Amino acid sequence: MTNTSTPSGRPKKHFWQKKTKKNELSVDDITIVDQDMLKRAIGAAALGNAMEWFDFGVYSFLAVTIGKVFFPGGSPAVQLIATFGAFAAAFLVRPIGGLFFGPLGDRIGRQKVLAITMVMMAIGTFCIGLIPGYGTIGIAAPLLLLLARLVQGFSTGGEYGGAATFIAEYSTDERRGFMGSWLEFGTLGGYLLGAGLVTGLTAAMPADALLSWGWRIPFFIAAPLGIFGLYIRLKLEETPAFQKHMEKQEALEHSKPQLSLLQMLNKYRAQMLKCIGLVLLFNVSNYMLTSYMPSYLTGILGLSELSGLMLIMVVMFVMMPLTLFWGHWNDRLGRRPVIALGAVGLIVLAVPCLWLIGTGNLALVFLGLMILGALHTCFSGTMPSALPSLFATDIRYSALAIGFNISVSLFGGTTPLVTAWLVEKSHNLLMPAYYLIGASVIGLITVFFMRETARKPLHGSAPAVASEAEAVRLVKKIKLRRQKEAAKPAE
Template identity: 75%
Template sequence: MSTGSIPNNQNNHKPSAQELTVSDITIVDRKLLKRAVGAAALGNTMEWFDFGVYSYLAVIIGKVFFPDASGAAQLIASFGTFAAAFLVRPIGGMVFGPLGDRFGRQKILALTMIMMSIGTFCIGLIPDYGSIGIAAPILLLVARLVQGFSTGGEYGGAATFIAEYSTDKRRGFMGSWLEFGTLGGYLLGASLVTLMTALLPEQAMLDWGWRIPFFLAAPLGIFGLYIRLKLEETPAFKEHMEKQDALEHSKPQLGLLKMLHQNRNQILKCMGLVLLFNVSNYMLTSYMPSYLTSVLGMSELTGLLLVMVIMFVMMPLTLMWGHWTDRIGRRPVIALGAIGLLLLSIPSFMLIGSGNLLAVFAGLAVLGILHTCFSGTMPATLPALFTTHIRYSALAIGFNLSVSLFGGTTPLVTAWLVDTTQNVMMPAYYMMGAGVIGLITVLTLRETAQKPLSGSSPTVASHAEAHRLIDRLRKQRAKKSRMPQTASE
């Protein structure tokens, strides 16, 4: 599989201030932008609805599919099946990413939506271990692998879609809606499981209740597919395809392995940022409910409600950071979160481990607030690492490799570490390690706030803003041309 390449002089050409005209600037319709952001975020909502449901049902799923194991082994087996889906995500990224760069973001995002829905729906259909024996956990694994393969193309495509539709001035804020959808989907799934846990007897949840949330994937997926099919392709991709058509007879084909080699530094930066982002994410959203219940001995309902409240608090904070990164930059906010993990992970888990309800809430709140430093910035930061013609491919592969190795395995590895060492502070040490890697990575980044995406024209919201941009660039050019003369005088 290969992805098209544009010669560097064409791909990175930017008209000077004197050359720049309104026709060189992309003007995005506000209504179309809102629809694009909503459709992209909806897929993330769907993905994380499943994660919220699975995480909050981890204990029950362990009992249904691994009934002969001990309580700790059931939890580890349940999270092991959860983590297995992440092993195929890079394969999904390698398939869907190049397809998205070749045929368009919109078409591939519609495909990933329907595949995610099918995988989630099928989990609800699987008979339990008592009915079909070892075939039950095998079918669960297959369904999770289908989900993992499809989600391999989801986040990279959705982040690319929003970034390429957004104006340069508001890319951080618009991108933060992707993670708002993540938290919303997780909260929706968690809320449904919590409500059912409160209303249904434990035996009813074990017998049939756990299936209901997975069945809801079908109508959500159909609605999301309809919304995505109604969208137009991104302006940046259209511009790229026009350049490709103009260079049809001279453009070389860039193989996938060669593309990865040529962009290895940027992909490594992407992986470092995603490690930071997803270790804190999965620690809080996927592992923490089970940690509170199985390790600290809280009631299941109390643990579920605490994490849900934190998710609710995180939603507006994610949008706030997205807004502020457009003003102060992405790098300072990411660095703030990484330093926070280094300094506050141990105090946070000491508060959580105290058993006092207010202290537990405070510890979770600190972790949640630190995570919003990443959730509010990454959807705009990651796509800006790559140029248009390889953006979907490189982001999907870099993102999913890091998620597979470090993010999705966080609940499994942490549960194993706590069980093996009997040290309940292992999650804090794990998060501190992520903070170190993230801080080193952010120091290598260049600031991209309020700048065009690499290989793309400046993007604004109106003709008036386009004229103001041209005037500002001309004044800056004139000021620079006068500086040497002023210095000599």
């Protein structure tokens, strides 16, 4: 991070206070990122996302069992739809969580809000393990399940936007894509931990024991994970970009008042629509693979629970390094080409992939899932850096939390429920593919209107580099470019 004084001890003038000739840039204007703090920030943000997706992995892989415990009266298909209904209900309150936590994060800081969301996520997940089944307390059981999911949904409304903002504001301009991809690496790691735990319990326990009490074990593990995550997040400092923003506010005689929700939606309408379109593509493919496919394989195609779980887990494991791979390459190729590659891939290959999965042959099922997973990593490796770059520092947390959660609530979180209903009503096993194609077309149109942000400073922030030597080289490079531009004859 930048120092607050010059070598002579005089207070340093920040770039927003300077009025130098020709608006020249100096080394003091560049943010020099503390590399140790950057690593801690990435770890803390990724851990929170891992906590969120630990719950998703557990819930998705136990969907059939949860349906039997809380909705025992219906057919397997109806139980599955009811279970995903409770899953989707949590997404209805996520925009409310975004409306609450987003402006709070722009006002009091990213670090404090991320500590609060970590605690709430852990409490919601832990409480699911405490709820008695329908056979014990009747209709109160599914109602309590819904309440716990609503607590989770409210807290996660402030989690992803804050975590992505936190990493983006801590990262250097040259490697923001790669650093952001660790957020989704944490997502997959948390999902794998939850899914692996469920798979181990399914393999080790008799079916009646799993149905009776074994399914509760993964939810109880959320408590120690949450305490550890809270400890890590409380040790962090605020991001350099937000610190500079607050310094700027203090330096001005009259701080700029925070925009109201309607003012922000009106002023940043185009950016908000781009955010919603990108998140739609990102999350439909995400929840299709991670939340719907485990139950699709077992409840619809009739594969054994253990086989279905193991296939998805192997795909998730392969996706982890692929996410980092695309995180690295979108810093070089650009965010737009990588996202477009994934969208075009899904448009062309979604139907063949679902056909392969629908054969029921384990090798072909794995191939279809692996192609879908590999295409999704084009988004998971890129979105954590692309989305925060849409907005300026003073409204970044608010706008991203609101736009992200509106899109997730309307399109992403409802994907398992809507797809299960479409398959049930149409008896067409290719419905998931058509759903993916529709999302990909919307995403591809959005990419066309995006501005490329790879290797560029965040909107409203100073350039960020890893060392003072890089800052010196950057200043020389900018000065040389301006000299060349000034030397060009006027047209």
